[in-house]
Amino acid sequence: MKNVMLIGASGSTSREIIPRLLEQDDVKLTLFLRRASPIQSDRVDVVEGDATRLTDLTRAIRGQEIVISTMGGLDLDAKTANIVRAMKEAGARHLVVISAGGIYDELPEPFNAWDKGMVGQYRPINLKTAEVAEQSALTYTVLRPVWLTSKPTEEFQLTRKGETYKGTETSRASIGRFVADVVRNPDHYANQNLGISQPDTDGDRPAAYR
Ligand SMILES: NC(=O)c1ccc[n+]([C@@H]2O[C@H](COP(=O)([O-])OP(=O)(O)OC[C@H]3O[C@@H](n4cnc5c(N)ncnc54)[C@H](OP(=O)(O)O)[C@@H]3O)[C@@H](O)[C@H]2O)c1
Numbered sequence: 001m002k003n004v005m006l007i008g009a010s011g012s013t014s015r016e017i018i019p020r021l022l023e024q025d026d027v028k029l030t031l032f033l034r035r036a037s038p039i040q041s042d043r044v045d046v047v048e049g050d051a052t053r054l055t056d057l058t059r060a061i062r063g064q065e066i067v068i069s070t071m072g073g074l075d076l077d078a079k080t081a082n083i084v085r086a087m088k089e090a091g092a093r094h095l096v097v098i099s100a101g102g103i104y105d106e107l108p109e110p111f112n113a114w115d116k117g118m119v120g121q122y123r124p125i126n127l128k129t130a131e132v133a134e135q136s137a138l139t140y141t142v143l144r145p146v147w148l149t150s151k152p153t154e155e156f157q158l159t160r161k162g163e164t165y166k167g168t169e170t171s172r173a174s175i176g177r178f179v180a181d182v183v184r185n186p187d188h189y190a191n192q193n194l195g196i197s198q199p200d201t202d203g204d205r206p207a208a209y210r
Pocket residue numbers: 007008009010011012013014032033034035049050051052070071072073079098099100101145146147148
């Protein structure tokens with residue numbers, strides 16, 4: 001079995017990741033969340049914990065191969081650093097973490113200026129989060145979505161670090177599909193930092209704000 005842990009497991013993006021991971025019969029999933037609720041599946045364990053506490057993470061990560069975090073917040077860089085420390089202690093290999101598009105000013109104008117005005121205060125934290133993963137000496141996959149939607153589309157386009165971003169929105173369902181692809185083929189997306197967005201959403205802002 002492939003042991004996979006999902007941190008932030010009660011969040012909206014995690015809800016799109018969980019069923020897509022469980023499509024893979026060889027995945028044994030551990031959900032790490034602050035307030036646990038019972039789940040009926042012999043392939044899912046639930047661990048209650050807080051990612052600001054290193055001891056909670058170290059206990060939960062023991063035996064895991066791939067650790068996925070969908071957490072956000074103004075302390076995301078510190079929480080990600082905790083995950084890295086716990087993974088190293090526990091011998092876990094591959095970290096998948098969500099940062100955000102815009103951290104390298106890589107969004108095309110005028111979308112970049114609009115995004116910076118709306119959520120620019122998060123950019124330094126999301127940049128630091130990406131750096132923590134990249135400098136961890138673990139295998140990493142950093143994702144940079146933009147304006148998340150609950151649209152059902154799983155379609156996504158990827159841009160590499162250093163490339164100009166494409167699109168103005170990202171569906172959570174597409175992150176679910178992408179993360180499931182990473183777990184299926186971890187080597188395929190090893191040590192990559194990728195913009196992920198919905199095709200054909202180019203413009204000066206996401207559709208909901210036009
Ligand atoms: N919203 C956007 O448009 C946008 C754009 C770009 C990037 N992002 C990033 O996308 C990611 C996912 O977004 P989302 O909408 O799925 O977020 P979400 O629904 O708020 O889910 C995040 C989850 O993280 C959990 N969490 C936070 N701090 C924690 C801690 N200390 N210990 C354990 N769990 C903790 C929260 O748990 P509780 O349920 O206990 O609060 C929550 O369930 C975030 O990283 C966000 O920064 C979002």
